[in-house]
Amino acid sequence: MNDNELRALIKQIVEEETQPGIPIGVSxxxxxxxxxxxxxxxxxxxxxxxxxxxxxxxxxxxxxxxxxxxxxxxxxxxxxxxxxxxxxxxxxxxxxxxxxxxxxxxxxxxxxxxxxxxxxxxxxxxxxxxxxxxKRHVHMSLEDAKKYGVKLGDNIAVEVTNGKRRLVFNDVVARPREDFVLEMHIDTDEANAAGLSKDSIARIISDNN
Known part of the structure; x- marks a missing residue:
């Protein structure tokens, strides 16, 4: 494993340990x-x-x-x-x-x-x-938006690691609002592509604006 691969692995572990999983709602x-x-x-x-x-x-x-x-x-x-x-x-x-x-x-x-x-x-x-x-999107509270460093309409990349087919969804729209609860919304085509189950969760990995 070279230095770049090691840094990437450490970054992934830190993100997984510090960022709570985002529930996925399949519409x-x-x-x-x-x-x-x-x-x-x-x-x-x-x-x-x-x-x-x-x-x-x-x-x-x-x-x-x-x-x-x-x-x-x-x-x-x-x-x-x-x-x-x-x-x-x-x-x-x-x-x-x-x-x-x-x-x-x-x-x-x-x-x-x-x-x-x-x-x-x-x-x-x-x-x-x-x-x-x-269009796939993530509902979140205003507090969640501050924590993730995003604002309304930002495009983010979200990774699903515990489906049958590990997958990164790009161009996911951030939708913070005071009364929203943290949840990613995708449709059945997208869920099937990742092989998701009822307990699958996602994590924001970058802002891809």
Missing amino acids: NHHIHLSEEDFETLFPGQKMTKFKNLRQPADFASNSKVTVVGPKGEIPGVRVLGPYRKQSQVELSLTDGFQIGVNLPVRMSGNLDGAPSVTLKTDAAEITVAGAIAA
């Missing part, structure tokens, strides 16, 4: 709805909670819809709460291939020019101009 395809669109798809119903999610105030609802594209459909896609100002459909790139939609990789809420899909229930169907593949 399956899901939908955010405006209150108006929810009432159209589920007339006379209220959005009810199926389970809480890690981020405060966010929850998975009991409501599900079918997402329809030019080449197919995906049934049973869960609606997440609370209501959003604008409806948004988050799918993996594999989902997009399946239904014939070319998904842009975007941060949540960035829907300009995003393709349209149809959402269908037994009661109604609507067209939503807002289908994206979510």
Whole structure:
């Protein structure tokens, strides 16, 4: 082992000992709805909670819809709460291939020019101009952001070492906010690429802005 390799090994050990692991949340395809669109798809119903999610105030609802594209459909896609100002459909790139939609990789809420899909229930169907593949990101508190030396919108590199396929994710967006809890969000395609399990964790290894 040469000096450079030894320094790299020491740096890795120090980082692993001093930096707590970041929990990884794997996002399956899901939908955010405006209150108006929810009432159209589920007339006379209220959005009810199926389970809480890690981020405060966010929850998975009991409501599900079918997402329809030019080449197919995906049934049973869960609606997440609370209501959003604008409806948004988050799918993996594999989902997009399946239904014939070319998904842009975007941060949540960035829907300009995003393709349209149809959402269908037994009661109604609507067209939503807002289908994206979510860009990977890390939620964190403002204290966490200070500790890691990052700010909102920074691109960071995050390493996953305890999956079946050790992997570094580059271009991960830092999303600090006062009420956020530390958690990395990736989709099912990315999780499968790293062979992640339920107890997998990640560590920030650099700022790659």
